[in-house]
Amino acid sequence: MASLLRTTLDVSARLAPGLAGAPAFALFVRPLGRPRLRPEEAEVMAQARTGRMLVRGIPVTTYRWGDGERPVLLVHGWSSRASRFAGFVEALRAEGRTVVAFDAPGHGESGGRASTVRDYREIISRLHAEYGDFSTVLAHSVGVLAGLFSLRDGVRADRVIGIGGIAEFGYLLDQFRARLGVGEAVERVLRSHIERRVFPGEADIWQRLDATRGPADRQMPILLIHDVDDDVADPAQSRAIAAAHGSRARLIETSGLGHRRILADRRVIAEAVEFAVSPPPPPSPESSESSESSATSPSSRPSDARASAVAR
Template structure:
């Protein structure tokens, strides 16, 4: 489905939900809540990713009642976690793996529930965090976590929850938890009453008993809880997640973070860019810190 048809389908879906909410707010809320947790598609596996899967040590772990798939390349020594985003899969980092292996690291990736080859139709960020936690129990401290999009948020939550890593790379990050909610509601054009129905379900069903989730589950909340050096990479032309998310993270973490911006790569193609991969590998293999902002031209 091309972008225009997808936008039309989204608009029609939102209109239908708003109309349903006039008749049955509860039923409309249930449908909207399911849609919020539903990746609309699974990322296709490119040929290079298929070859990489064939070379991986593959295992399965139970997460939130579903079966997630994990991948490891290398000997298992000096593990580096690759944390994918929404509607993606672990092998989206395929072009990072050869360089990590050549430098003596063991890349570790996963398909979260409802993604890649994992089971399930719906999921949420806490399931991502749970997969990371299980991999940390198996592999110990990560030399680095290289994360993308919602995977950045999940990685930060995992670090706050006791997962240990020496460095964090945040690419095309979704930093504010409210961004996910606002973007979803905005794309569908949800009316205020239906937005509130959805908000209440997120709070009571995904985060029961939790307080201040809209602040606490953002990457910039209480930065003292994440003490590792951070490389923040974001494209100026990212239409899915604005670069302001990255600038905010770099600002909040100060000297602990370094911001690299690109142009012309967008939200997902950035993971295939040689300059981005080189910057990431340099950061993983050598101590880097400081607030300086760099710019890498898109390729």
């Protein structure tokens, strides 16, 4: 079946590109399964005040813990859900912070079977309109790309935390091609479909979907945490974000946690929450921006007995 699908897409993309875009896109935007709520996440999620919004006619579930201003926004990754941030919610609430989150279409408790970066952007923008500026945007995987994309389009936050982040949309297309084993022709028709159907009339969309180009806010500090054993998002993605944002970015690399278990690591959670609740640094002159990222000292890096952080 996989071989037949691959051949069909490849042939269609070469001979009838106008017809190949829709089926390729349908595969591209469909999550790889819908993970269930884990028992250890249930209590935290039960404490949330849930809400609903419609995105493309699809019911989207939102969550809120607390009633304070300038909440922390959580943005989950692909084939994931907001509940995976349960440990972060507990730690942030212990610091008195209000937290908001959502399940994107096709994820968690939301409806639908597919989701796009545009959906993420719309949800984040509407939460921003409802709750005001965020104190922190804390995101994982594709959520990092979506969060930074939204910040370029008017959403405001004091700081960003990206865990196992994706820097550029083109990387997602490369992964899609590799997973299906299809050729460049499929990517070309997929790009064309995205331009015409997902972002019609939006200029420079590929530049804006690349977090390494033109940082949204030149004063906003960024913490990046990425595991060197991540088999989903290449650590080079976070390194590229760090390099693009210069001295405002701090990159921490762990090992042995992978792409998903990193969200449950106690030291990673502690490091992220400490960054989220710390006072904002004074504005730095534009001239102080550099292409190098800093790393924490060995004693403060998130790690466990099996894995130590590596500064790159």
